[in-house]
Every structure is written in C-alpha cells, then in structure tokens.
Amino acid sequence: MVHRYHEHIKFLDADDDDIMELLPSPACNRRLETLYAELKDIESVSKALQANDITLLDVRVWFDGLIAAHPNFADYIGPRAPIVHSLISNRTVSVS
Structure with missing residues (x-):
C-alpha cells in the first residue's frame, strides 16, 4: 500500500486544496519514503529467514x-x- 502511495502521489493535482489538505506534507512524504526503504531491507531478511x-x-x-x-x-x-x-x-x- 505504501509502495502504491508513492507511485501515485506524483499524479495528484498539487493545486487542488481539497486533496492536498488530506495528504502528508512534503517533508513527511520524504520521511515516509526513507522509512519505506528501511522496511524493504528488513523485509528481505525476514523473508529469507523463513x-x-x-x-x-x-x-x-x-x-x-x-x-x-x-x-x-x-x-x-x-x-x-x-x-x-x-x-x-x-x-x-x-x-x-
């Protein structure tokens, strides 16, 4: 779900205030991308352990x-x- 969010966010209209007020700030989006990359590292090890x-x-x-x-x-x-x-x-x- 997070992966799809980051793929689709670039297609949202940044000028639409109704949409933008529901989304995290750009700084929060960057932090979410960083956390998602960390989770992918952990997930690969978790799957390998199984x-x-x-x-x-x-x-x-x-x-x-x-x-x-x-x-x-x-x-x-x-x-x-x-x-x-x-x-x-x-x-x-x-x-x-």
Whole structure:
C-alpha cells in the first residue's frame, strides 16, 4: 500500500486544496519514503529467514548486514544482544 502511495502521489493535482489538505506534507512524504526503504531491507531478511535451508551463519551474515545499515539494531539482533543465550551457561549434563 505504501509502495502504491508513492507511485501515485506524483499524479495528484498539487493545486487542488481539497486533496492536498488530506495528504502528508512534503517533508513527511520524504520521511515516509526513507522509512519505506528501511522496511524493504528488513523485509528481505525476514523473508529469507523463513526458508528451510538456512544456516546459523546465514542468519548472522544477514543480521550483521542489517546492523551495518542500521546500527541501532545491534541492541536487538547483535551477537551480544540479550536474546542470544550463552552456550556456556546453558550446558547441561545428561545422565543416562
């Protein structure tokens, strides 16, 4: 839907006040375009994560790519993020 909005906005009559008062400002439109581009980056990784034949190395490479593009993601998907459990602290002893 956002994609279609950005495709069609250039065809709207900028002189029609009734239409223009309903639309976001040009500055807001630029911000929306930036956010949409960021979401497309995230969506591509999200879709790739749903494949059946991915490895943990693939996931780490994709996450590192997202972190390179958006450094604030490191708090959530970085190698030291709180969601990553330490293998050392999770070791258990199985007694047969």
